[in-house]
Amino acid sequence: xxxxxxxxxxxxxxxxxxxxxxxxxxxxxxxxxxxxxxxxxxxxxxxxxxxxxxxxxxxxxxxxxxxxxxxxxxxxxxxxxxxxxxxxxxxxxxxxxxxxxxxxxxxxxxxxxxxxxxxxxxxxxxxxxxxxxxxxxxxxxxxxxxxxxxxxxxxxxxxxxxxxxxxxxxxxxxxxxxxxxxxxxxxxxxxxxxxxxxxxxxxxxxxxxxxxxxxxxxxxxxxxxxxxxxxxxxxxxxxxxxxxxxxxxxxxxxxxxxxxxxxxxxxxxxxxxxxxxxxxxxxxxxxxxxxxxxxxxxxxxxxxxxxxxxxxxxxxxxxxxxxxxxxxxxxxxxxxxxxxxxxxxxxxxxxxxxxxxxxxxxxxxxxxxxxxxxxxxxxxxxxxxxxxxxxxxxxxxxxxxxxxxxxxxxxxxxxxxxxxxxxxxxxxxxxxxxxxxxxxxxxxxxxxxxxxxxxxxxxxxxxxxxxxxxxxxxxxxxxxxxxxxxxxxxx
Amino acid sequence: xxxxxxxxxxxxxxxxxxxxxxxxxxxxxxxxxxxxxxxxxxxxxxxxxxxxxxxxxxxxxxxxxxxxxxxxxxxxxxxxxxxxxxxxxxxxxxxxxxxxxxxxxxxxxxxxxxxxxxxxxxxxxxxxxxxxxxxxxxxxxxxxxxxxxxxxxxxxxxxxxxxxxxxxxxxxxxxxxxxxxxxxxxxxxxxxxxxxxxxxxxxxxxxxxxxxxxxxxxxxxxxxxxxxxxxxxxxxxxxxxxxxxxxxxxxxxxxxxxxxxxxxxxxxxxxxxxxxxxxxxxxxxxxxxxxxxxxxxxxxxxxxxxxxxxxxxxxxxxxxxxxxxxxxxxxxxxxxxxxxxxxxxxxxxxxxx
Numbered sequence: 001x002x003x004x005x006x007x008x009x010x011x012x013x014x015x016x017x018x019x020x021x022x023x024x025x026x027x028x029x030x031x032x033x034x035x036x037x038x039x040x041x042x043x044x045x046x047x048x049x050x051x052x053x054x055x056x057x058x059x060x061x062x063x064x065x066x067x068x069x070x071x072x073x074x075x076x077x078x079x080x081x082x083x084x085x086x087x088x089x090x091x092x093x094x095x096x097x098x099x100x101x102x103x104x105x106x107x108x109x110x111x112x113x114x115x116x117x118x119x120x121x122x123x124x125x126x127x128x129x130x131x132x133x134x135x136x137x138x139x140x141x142x143x144x145x146x147x148x149x150x151x152x153x154x155x156x157x158x159x160x161x162x163x164x165x166x167x168x169x170x171x172x173x174x175x176x177x178x179x180x181x182x183x184x185x186x187x188x189x190x191x192x193x194x195x196x197x198x199x200x201x202x203x204x205x206x207x208x209x210x211x212x213x214x215x216x217x218x219x220x221x222x223x224x225x226x227x228x229x230x231x232x233x234x235x236x237x238x239x240x241x242x243x244x245x246x247x248x249x250x251x252x253x254x255x256x257x258x259x260x261x262x263x264x265x266x267x268x269x270x271x272x273x274x275x276x277x278x279x280x281x282x283x284x285x286x287x288x289x290x291x292x293x294x295x296x297x298x299x300x301x302x303x304x305x306x307x308x309x310x311x312x313x314x315x316x317x318x319x320x321x322x323x324x325x326x327x328x329x330x331x332x333x334x335x336x337x338x339x340x341x342x343x344x345x346x347x348x349x350x351x352x353x354x355x356x357x358x359x360x361x362x363x364x365x366x367x368x369x370x371x372x373x374x375x376x377x378x379x380x381x382x383x384x385x386x387x388x389x390x391x392x393x394x395x396x397x398x399x400x401x402x403x404x405x406x407x408x409x410x411x412x413x414x415x416x417x418x419x420x421x422x423x424x425x426x427x428x429x430x431x432x433x434x435x436x437x438x439x440x441x442x443x444x445x446x447x448x449x450x451x452x453x454x455x456x457x458x459x460x461x462x463x464x465x466x467x468x469x470x471x472x473x474x475x476x477x478x479x480x481x482x483x484x485x486x487x488x489x490x491x
Numbered sequence: 492x493x494x495x496x497x498x499x500x501x502x503x504x505x506x507x508x509x510x511x512x513x514x515x516x517x518x519x520x521x522x523x524x525x526x527x528x529x530x531x532x533x534x535x536x537x538x539x540x541x542x543x544x545x546x547x548x549x550x551x552x553x554x555x556x557x558x559x560x561x562x563x564x565x566x567x568x569x570x571x572x573x574x575x576x577x578x579x580x581x582x583x584x585x586x587x588x589x590x591x592x593x594x595x596x597x598x599x600x601x602x603x604x605x606x607x608x609x610x611x612x613x614x615x616x617x618x619x620x621x622x623x624x625x626x627x628x629x630x631x632x633x634x635x636x637x638x639x640x641x642x643x644x645x646x647x648x649x650x651x652x653x654x655x656x657x658x659x660x661x662x663x664x665x666x667x668x669x670x671x672x673x674x675x676x677x678x679x680x681x682x683x684x685x686x687x688x689x690x691x692x693x694x695x696x697x698x699x700x701x702x703x704x705x706x707x708x709x710x711x712x713x714x715x716x717x718x719x720x721x722x723x724x725x726x727x728x729x730x731x732x733x734x735x736x737x738x739x740x741x742x743x744x745x746x747x748x749x750x751x752x753x754x755x756x757x758x759x760x761x762x763x764x765x766x767x768x769x770x771x772x773x774x775x776x777x778x779x780x781x782x783x784x785x786x787x788x789x790x791x792x793x794x795x796x797x798x799x800x801x802x803x804x805x806x807x808x809x810x811x812x813x814x815x816x817x818x819x820x821x822x823x824x825x826x827x828x829x830x831x832x833x834x835x836x837x838x839x840x841x842x843x844x
Contacts, residue, residue, distance in 0.1 A: 110684050110757035133688060155634045162551075166632065168641070169609045184817040189795025190753035191601065191774045194812035195840070196650070196822050197608050200641035204634045221690040244549035250572050250662040290690060292712030349630040351550055381631040382550075421632030429635075436635055441624050444828065445636050451824030464636065 010049055013070065017052050017094075020062035025100070027051040036095045039080040039087040040142070041428055043344075043398060048075070048089030053097045057175070057183070057213045060096070064211060065181035067094060073460050074179075076207040078118060078150030081142040083345055084426030086154060086206045086462055093460070098149050101213060104128050111189075112219045113172055118149025118212050122156075125217060134219035137164035140422070141330060149212050155204030157422030159255040159329070162380035163288075164220070166422070168203040175214035176202060179453045187216070201448075206424050207459040209452040223288035226254065227298040228322045231310035232279035236260060239281040240355040242308035243379045246285060249304055251297055255286040256380030257329050260359070263336065263374040263387070264328075270335035273328030276312060283310075283379065284329055332376045333387065340372070340389035344401040347429075348412030349383045349421035361411055362386055369404050371397070383421035384412070410435045425463045433463075434470035442467060494542025496556065498615075498623060498654050504535060505652060505834075506621030512832050517648040519558060519590035522583035525802055526594055527647050527810050527839040535652065538587060544655060545629075548573060552612065552629050553660050557589025557653040564588055574663040576604030580736045589653040595645025598736040599695040599706065602687075602756075602771045608644035610659045616643060616651035619830025629657045642825070648836040649844065650829040664694070664708035669731060672703045672723035676760065676769065679703040683772040684757050691717050695732050696772035699742060704731055735770065742768050745779065748803045750787055752776040754796030761794070763787045777801070784808035811840055819843075 014028040027033055028050050037045040049072070054060045067074045073093030080087055089095045102119035109132040114125055122143040126135040139158035140146055146156065152174060155167045164170070173187030187199035202209055233239040239258055246253065259267065260281050268275040275282060283305070287297040298315055305313045316322035328335075336343050350358055359375060366373040372389040386408055390401040409419040409432040419425070419432040433442065445464045449456070465473070508515050514532030518524075541558035548571040555564055561581050568574050578598030579591035592614075597606040613627025627633055627640035643651055674682065679698040686693055686705070692713050695706030705721065706729075707714045718725055734740045743749065752761075756773030763786060766779040780787055784800065791798045797812035804810055814822060819841075826833070826844040833844065 108755075108757070109688055111755045112687055113755075155638070157632050161632060165605070165609065168638065169605060178817065182817045184815070184821070186818075188753060188797055189755040190797070191597075191771065192595075192606065192645075192753050192797075194797040195814050195818055196646055196825060197595075197642055197644060198818065198821060200608055200638050200644075204638055209637075221688055224690050247549045247551060247662075250665070252662050289709070290692065290713035290716065292716055293692075293710040296710050296712055349632045351547075351552070351629060353547065353550060378632070383630075383632045416628065417630050418628055418633040418635045420635050421630070422634060424634050425636070433635060440622060441626070441636075444618075444624065444639070447828040448637055448639070448825065451821060451828060 013072065014050055016066055017050065017063060020066065021052055021054050021059050025053040025055065027053075036077070036089060036097070039077070039082045039085060041083055041085040041088070041426065043392070044085045044088050044427060046089045046091050048095035049092055051095045051097060053100050055100045057101075057177070060177050060211055060213050061181040061183065063094070063096060064177055064179055067457055068179050068181065068455070071455055071457065073457050074211075075459050076153070076211045078147035078153070079121070079145050081146040082150060082154060082424060082426065083347070084420065084424040084428040086424045086426035086459070087150075088427050090460060096211065098147070098211070105214070107132065109134060113216050114219055115214060115216045116148055117214060118152070119147050122146050122148055122151055129219050130222070133222055135222050136170065136217050137220050138167050138170055141333070148215050148217065152203055152212050152215055153205065153207050154424040155422070157378070157383065159257060159378060161378065162256060163252050163254045168200055170218045171199060171203060171215065172218055173216040174199060174202060174212050176210035176212050178210050179455070179457055184210075204424070206426065206463045208449055208463055209458065223254075225291045225294045226286055226288035226322070227294050227316060228284055228286040228325050229298060229301050229305060229313055229315045230325050231283045231285070231305040232276040232312040233281045233283070233309065234279070234311055236281045236359050237356045238309040239283055240352065240379070242283060242305055242310060243352060245304050245308045246301060249300060251287065251301060253285050253301070253380060254288040255284065256378070257284045258282070258377040258379040259329065259332060260375040262372065263332050263376050266335040266339050266374060267328035267332050270338055271327045271331045273324050275328050279311065284325055329376070336374050336387045336389065341391040341393065342389075342398070344388040344390065344405055346386045346388065346405050346408050347383070347420045347423040348409050348417055349381070350412050350415050350417035352379065352382045354415040354417075358384065358411060358415060362408055365404050365407055369400055371401055371404055373404070378421070381421070382417065406432060427462055430463070430465045430469070431473045433465050434473050439467050439470070442470065494556075495539050496542070497540045501535070501537070501540060501652065501654070502617055502621045502623055505617050505619070508533065508834050509620050509832050512834065514834050514837050517652060517836050519587035520560070520583065520585040522581055522586040523590055523594050528842065530836050530839050532834070532837070537589060537652065540654065543567065551660050552657060554629060554655055554657040555588050556655055557587060559588045560584070561586045561588055561591055568660055569663065572663050573660045575610070575658065576661045577601060577607050577610055578604060578736055579607070580738070582737050588656060592644050592656050593646065593648045593653055599697060599732050599770060602774060603694050604661070606644070608641045611641055611644050611656060612659055613657040614640040614643050614653055615655045616653050618651050619832055619835050623654065624651070627657065631659055647839045649826060649840055650835065652835065666711045666714045667694070667706060667708045667727065667729065668714050668718055669726050669728060670705045670707065670718060670721055670723040672705070672721070673701060674698070674703045675701055676767070680757070680759075680769065680773050686721070687756070687772045693772070697735055698769040699740070706732055742777070746803055747779050748805070749801045750778045750780060751799040751801040752778060752791050752796055754791060754794050758794045758796070761790050763790050788812060809842070814841070
């Protein structure tokens with residue numbers, strides 16, 4: 001929604017911001033603003049009113065104070081790698097880039113933690129901690145580029161979540177600036193902080209509650225060794241059962257990934273990982289820990305996979321082969337990008353036992369829509385990434401892809417799962433929130449936001465849909481004959 | 492003992508109390524009634540809302556009603572080779588799962604296995620209007636909406652009445668060994684921190700009375716290798732860790748004020764630590780102190796930690812570490828959202844709400 005008064009004041013606001021942030025770091029011309037028009041979800045684009053790149057915590061505080069006084073919306077942005085449009089600007093608001101806050105402040109090996117600024121890249125933390133034999137466990141696939149501040153905002157995951165948890169499980173504290181410009185510590189120097197667990201609340205809040213200016217992450221000892229097995233299966237159900245069998249054997253793999261045939265083929269064509277291209281599905285199962293432990297576990301994993309009906313099991317002979325096995329999985333998204341002009345990446349999570357049903361339904365949606373779907377699955381924790389292939393140049397295909405995606409997410413909710421496991425709701429999945437939460441729970445989310453942000457200035461319009469939006473969405477998607485939100489007016 | 496779903500009844504009780512603006516005192520089995528300030532209000536009895544709702548070992552998820560006794564949950568998990576990784580302190584055989592989550596306490600395994608908030612996947616609860624609400628779910632990765640379920644862990648029932656909790660469970664270790672080494676405190680702390688930096692299969696590290704107690708959990712081969720490397724006296728018993736968890740060690744047998752300090756683990760001995768049991772490889776310290784409450788808190792705050800007057804307070808010193816003004820405002824606002832009439836365990840955590 002365009003606020004003409006604010007737009008007219010662009011220059012006035014820019015000069016006010018330049019009193020607190022160095023002039024060159026307040027961007028106001030169209031060519032400067034354009035690069036910030038989208039995040040990793042490039043299908044949505046909005047040019048912000050202004051971009052501010054503060055160089056210190058104090059500057060962030062000053063910018064937020066001005067925004068609060070002027071009642072101007074603020075969208076915080078890290079590295080812009082998010083996949084749900086969480087950092088999509090609003091056209092009458094400021095885009096607040098934390099990119100210049102990119103210093104590792106301290107590494108404390110004795111306390112197994114690192115204190116870093118939000119613009120520090122995820123992987124840079126592990127690189128800096130390596131000489132102490134420590135690392136930061138969450139490893140979203142964008143870890144080369146994504147920033148820790150964005151990881152906190154999205155509660156980012158990765159391929160090792162089953163064993164090592166999400167971002168929320170690997171934080172000790174964050175320093176957050178409220179919309180009023182106050183600084184507050186959430187968490188603490190020990191393993192917990194006083195009062196309510198506001199650290200957990202802030203993690204994954206998509207920049208809607210405050211702006212994170214410092215993060216203290218937990219560092220873990222680097223495992224002595226890791227080993228990976230690659231198993232091929234003649235059908236997806238058997239692969240799903242093999243996952244359950246491994247868990248039932250009391251093994252907690254560090255990573256447990258599944259790819260279906262279209263993903264296998266795309267990845268193999270791209271990186272030549274040596275994947276069996278005739279398999280209906282492959283599993284990659286990694287175990288890590290002490291040397292003896294890994295030898296013992298990988299032998300048990302191998303036997304389990306064979307007992308569960310794998311047609312072939314390979315264990316990596318050395319680190320080079322291990323890296324090759326993973327290369328295919330890690331390149332799955334770009335690999336799919338090579339075989340289709342565009343793809344739309346979904347992020348539902350399901351109780352694993354429903355995998356066969358969910359995959360066969362997805363296959364049916366694919367057939368009905370005529371759009372191909374490749375599936376990549378964090379099998380250990382139930383997080384499914386169907387990639388819907390489409391061509392944005394064909395009229396209506398993006399809309400069709402979005403519709404198929406929406407149906408997949410609603411299916412995830414129906415089987416007891418969730419619409420987003422690790423990418424966040426952002427703008428992309430905001431309609432599906434209406435399928436996951438009834439009105440009184442959505443209203444409570446809005447009330448929680450109002451505690452932190454009474455004027456609704458922080459990342460407005462993201463993550464939590466208004467009840468009216470749900471009413472309109474519900475009118476389009478009548479579910480099993482039930483009209484949701486019947487008490488609300490329709491527009 | 493039979494399973495009961497009394498959520499409808501509980502909802503009616505809370506709604507009724509809300510209409511009357513009548514404070515409620517949430518009671519599971521009362522095993523941790525000592526923890527926090529005394530609440531004046533009508534009791535809301537939760538122990539009858541019990542039973543395991545679903546448990547599928549291969550999904551690593553268990554959902555149970557809040558009144559389910561922890562030992563019942565643990566014995567079911569043990570049968571399936573799994574465990575509650577946060578090793579909840581019960582202080583009694585009858586402690587409920589809901590109470591364990593609401594108090595947010597973790598046992599000796601906490602630095603490695605996680606706290607209740609780390610394992611909590613979802614809740615259904617009654618808010619202060621008596622409405623049944625659900626947050627989170629039964630899956631391990633879920634970032635839809637704010638994480639209001641984890642907010643319940645440690646909130647001591649002041650934000651909602653837990654009805655059901657879904658918890659991530661983990662495989663139990665195949666082998667556990669306990670080691671003890673005769674070491675003074677400073678050297679023990681140094682060794683604990685040294686081990687914490689290495690990929691050792693630690694699941695407990697506690698120092699008391701010039702003895703360092705370590706617990707190793709994992710595969711037989713890995714535990715044996717580390718046991719050999721660390722040395723000390725070995726044994727397979729878990730009694731020490733159970734007694735530590737439930738505060739049944741003689742150290743806790745005192746009527747003096749018992750403080751819990753949560754500090755960066757490598758923090759050297761503080762002036763207020765006249766008598767200290769060091770747990771969690773240094774991050775949690777149980778102390779008896781000659782310093783007054785203000786002095787303890789000032790010293791702990793200086794190193795970035797906080798202090799809880801866990802037991803035997805004087806009734807005047809606040810139990811929980813005072814909040815800074817911003818946190819206090821946010822916390823008060825959240826209380827207002829969940830419990831607008833202020834009827835759920837008012838004052839149990841902080842006097843103002």
